[in-house]
Amino acid sequence: MVTYTHTFPLSDMISPADGGWNFSPYNEYSLNEICFFDIETTGLSPDTSNIYLIGAGFYEDEYFKVIQWFADDYNSEKDMLVSFIDFIKSYKVIMHYNGAAFDIPFIQKKCRRHRLNSAPLGNLKSMDLYKSLRKYAALLNLPDKKLKSFEKYIGLDRDDTFDGGQLISVYAEYMQNKYLIKETDMLLKLLLLHNYEDITGLSQVASLLFLKELANLPVTVNNISPSEDNSDITVTYNCRLCGNYNFASEIPVSDTGKSIKISFSMNRITLTIPVFTTTLNYYFTDYKDYYYMTEEHTVMHKSIAVYTDASVRRKAKKSECYVSREGIFIPVIKAGCFSSNVHIFRKDYTSKNYFIELNDTMYENTDWLLTYYRQAVY
Numbered sequence: 001m002v003t004y005t006h007t008f009p010l011s012d013m014i015s016p017a018d019g020g021w022n023f024s025p026y027n028e029y030s031l032n033e034i035c036f037f038d039i040e041t042t043g044l045s046p047d048t049s050n051i052y053l054i055g056a057g058f059y060e061d062e063y064f065k066v067i068q069w070f071a072d073d074y075n076s077e078k079d080m081l082v083s084f085i086d087f088i089k090s091y092k093v094i095m096h097y098n099g100a101a102f103d104i105p106f107i108q109k110k111c112r113r114h115r116l117n118s119a120p121l122g123n124l125k126s127m128d129l130y131k132s133l134r135k136y137a138a139l140l141n142l143p144d145k146k147l148k149s150f151e152k153y154i155g156l157d158r159d160d161t162f163d164g165g166q167l168i169s170v171y172a173e174y175m176q177n178k179y180l181i182k183e184t185d186m187l188l189k190l191l192l193l194h195n196y197e198d199i200t201g202l203s204q205v206a207s208l209l210f211l212k213e214l215a216n217l218p219v220t221v222n223n224i225s226p227s228e229d230n231s232d233i234t235v236t237y238n239c240r241l242c243g244n245y246n247f248a249s250e251i252p253v254s255d256t257g258k259s260i261k262i263s264f265s266m267n268r269i270t271l272t273i274p275v276f277t278t279t280l281n282y283y284f285t286d287y288k289d290y291y292y293m294t295e296e297h298t299v300m301h302k303s304i305a306v307y308t309d310a311s312v313r314r315k316a317k318k319s320e321c322y323v324s325r326e327g328i329f330i331p332v333i334k335a336g337c338f339s340s341n342v343h344i345f346r347k348d349y350t351s352k353n354y355f356i357e358l359n360d361t362m363y364e365n366t367d368w369l370l371t372y373y374r375q376a377v378y
Helices: 077-088 103-113 129-136 147-153 164-179 185-216 366-377
Strands: 002-009 034-041 051-060 063-070 093-096 125-128 220-226 232-238 247-253 258-264 268-274 276-283 290-293 298-301 313-315 322-332 354-357
Touching: 002 185, 034 077, 034 103, 034 164, 034 185, 051 077, 051 103, 051 185, 063 077, 063 185, 077 103, 093 185, 125 129, 129 147, 129 185, 147 185, 164 185, 185 366, 220 366, 232 366, 258 366, 268 322, 268 366, 298 322, 322 366
Parallel strands: 034 093, 093 125
Antiparallel strands: 002 063, 034 051, 051 063, 220 232, 232 268, 247 258, 258 268, 276 322, 290 298, 290 313, 322 354
16 A cells, blocks of 8 residues: 655645634634545446555645555455554544545455444544435536536636546556556556645535535625516625526516526526516415305404304305405515515415515515526425
8 A cells, every 4th residue: 555645735726814704614614624526436336356556635725635555455455444543533524525425435345354443433423425415517508517517616627637447457557567567656646646636625515515505605785776667676796605606597477488597606606587577366274264255255353243144154265365456576586484464475376486566665675586597496
C-alpha cells in the first residue's frame, strides 16, 4: 500500500469559506467534523473483485486535503481498510455520491471478509449527495444525475476523462507493467486523478445542498407589480445563494394552461404568479354545522336553518357546503401553509387546484408574500 496526499487552497474552490452555507450539514457541524470519501474497485461485486483505491477528503485550516490509500500490489486491501477506518474515527459526518448503494456496502463486506470492525463507518452521519440532489437534476436542466453533470453545472472542469469502469483495465495494465518493470507513472496518475477529482468535485457539489432548503432561505421582499394586462403579478425577493447559480422552475396549474414561474439567481428570486378572474367556491370545513336548503340550492348555518321548514332542508354534504365568489384569484401550492383566516377557494370539491382571492392589502403584506414564496418552493 502507498499513501498519497494532495492539498488544495479553499480560496481556489467553491467552499464553505465563501460564506452563506447555512444548510445541513454545514450549519450543524464544524468543518473539521466533515469528511468525504470514494472508492475504486476492480468490479461491481465485493465477492469477486477488490478495492484498489480509497480516497478521503477533509478540511484543514484554509485547505481541503485528499488522502489516498492505493494498492500497489494484490495484498494491500486489508491495510487500506485499516487505514481508512482509523482515519474516519476523527469525524462525525461522511459524505459520498451513491455511497449508500455501492461504496459503503462494499467496504462493510470487505471488512467482514478481513475480520475488521467497520462500526466506525456505521457510526457516522452518512450523507449521500446522489440521493439528496438527484431530484433537482431536472430543475437545473442537467442531462442526467451523474456527479460529473452536477460538477459541470457549478462550473468545474475535469482533467480526468475516465469513468470508474474504464479505469479497471487501467489498473490491470498498471499492475502488469509494475511486475514487468515497465513505465507506470502515467497510469498511476490517471488512477489517482479520477479518484481525487471525484472527491474534490463532491466537496464543491455539496454547495447545491441548499436546494433542499429553498423554503428556508433568508429572503426579503424587494418588489411586487402586476403585468400591463393584469394577467399575472411578479414578486421579486432578495436572497443570497451560496454560489453564482441561475436556474428556473415552473409549477403547472393543472387544466388551466398556466404556471407559477420561479427563477433563482445569486441575489434575486423572481416569482411570476398567474391571475385568474373567475368564480370559485369556498368550502366550509365545519359542514356538519350546516343544512342544505333544497329549494334554494344553498347552505345555511343550523343556528338559523332550525327556524325553517324541515321539509326544505337536510344535512349538508361536504361537497355542497360552500359559497361561490366572483373575483380575482391567484393559485397556491400548499394551502395548509396559510393562516386559518385566509380562505382557500376551489373550482369544485374534487379539484386539486387551490386559490386565494387577490386584494390590495396583499401587495403591502410582506409576511404574506414571504409565506407565498415558501409554500411555492416547499
